[in-house]
Amino acid sequence: MENPEQLIRKGVNHGRLKAGFVKGFLGGLTWGVVLVALLIFGKICWDGAPTLLKPEFPYLDIGFLTKETETLHVFDDSAGTRHSMPASEYHAWIGNNGTEAVFNEQTYAYSGGGIAGPIIGTALLTGLSIVIALFFGVAAAIYLSEYAKQGRFINLVRLAILNLAGVPSIVFGLFGFAVFVLAAPVLTGDPADRTLFSIPLGFTYLSFQGWNSSLIAGSATLACMILPVIITASEESLRAVPQGFREASLALGATRWHTIRKCVLPFALPGILTSSVLSLARAAGETAPIMFTAAVAAKELPWANPAVMLQNQVQALPYHIYTLAARIPTSEYTQRAQYGSVFVFLMMIFLFSAVSMILRHRVRSKLKW
Structure with missing residues (x-):
């Protein structure tokens, strides 16, 4: 019969064996995911890099980008x-x-x-959508966190926002087409025949006839798609700021808005920037929403007519890649454009994310809690 010391030693060894198995299993899953990601990125770089890189100086195919x-x-x-x-x-x-x-x-x-048009169009769509979404998203987060009376209704609003984050992008595309392309209000002296209705303002009309397929319609659609992520992440960042910061500011005579602007928002900014990084990557990579609202396969550069740039359709890398891969027969001549576009697109996403993360790190390093 085993003595108590042997039983304790056996139990310890059994626990260590079980802990080692769990650690190895979880580690294997983690490194498996990393390996799959590296294989995908490696395949993209292997096929796409020769399109962009050259063996002789300047070692970069500038024409493909310009x-x-x-x-x-x-x-x-x-x-x-x-x-x-x-x-x-x-x-x-x-x-x-x-x-x-x-x-x-x-x-x-x-x-x-080259792909200058798709690169520029992607940058414009992404940049404008982030600006719109950050403005409305941070404003909504401030209201929900700092001003709204907490209760069942506000909890239902938060639940609705979370549900919106799971809506498929194709649904946002159809929503953008119905609202921004066909029904959004514009000021015009001559309402279109297809207008839903128009309101006379004396010298002009407020006509609900939509913005047509355009840069502004596509950006607004992408902004609606990434808005739930920005609202949720921004609200969590605001609520993570210690309540004592607010109380101390209010005790010194500051107004509610001054307290939010000077004592809350600066400390929540790194979290807000984190949400913008995630949203930026998603907005840049979407095809379905811009297919209905903004994208076109071939178009002159946006600044060819700056006065109506926001009202023009634009090229975009996701739609360009879709066109090359799905609507044109594949051959050795189309593969150069396909692989090169995917490689450049991947580098753009990496650049956008890197800039956002560096900015977030610099902001966070200046804050002292």
Whole structure:
């Protein structure tokens, strides 16, 4: 019969064995997820980096980043040499050699030139949507955290906000199309025939005829999609600030708004920036919402007509990638544009997130609790 000391030692060894098994199992799952992510990123870099990087100086294909998207023309000349040219170079070549020197011609839409338009459109859509969402999201969070009388109704509002965060992006796309594209109010002297109704204001009309498919409609739709995340994270950041900060400020005679602005918001700012990082990455990567409200496959650069830039459709990298992958037959000539666009898109998301995290770290390092 085992003595008590042996039983205790056996129990300790059994506990250590069980703890080691649990640690190994959880660690294996964690590193498995990391490995899958590295394989995905590695595949993207392996296929896309050769499009952007070159072996000779300046080691970067500047044209792929700065030129507009064009149709790619692939053909043989009279000497049997195979050529691959974007539309602008192709027309110049035809002007010098004539159409009779072209044989076995094939064209590939959106596969020539560069992706300057999609890059700029993505940056504009993402930046404007973050500005809109942060303004309304932080304002709503301040109200829910600092002003609203806590009770069943406010709890239902919070639950509704959490539920909105789980709504599929395609639903937000249809919502944006119905509200911002077709029904949003505009000031105009000549209401469109399809307007829902118009209100005369004497010198003009407030017409509910929508903003059409445009940069502002797409940005507003993306802002609605990321708003729940920003509201929830911002409210949690505000509530995490010690109550003593508020009480001390109010005791010194400060108003409620002055207390929030000077004693609460600065300490909640790192958490708000964290929510903006998550929201920025999601907004930049969405295709369905902008497909209905803003995106177009080919378009001149937004500043070609600055006066109506917000009212114009824009190109965007997610929609550009979708067009190349799903609507154009895949070939060795379209793969360059596909893989290069995905690689640049990944680098853009990484850059946006890195800048936001650095800004958050700098803000947090200046705060002393």
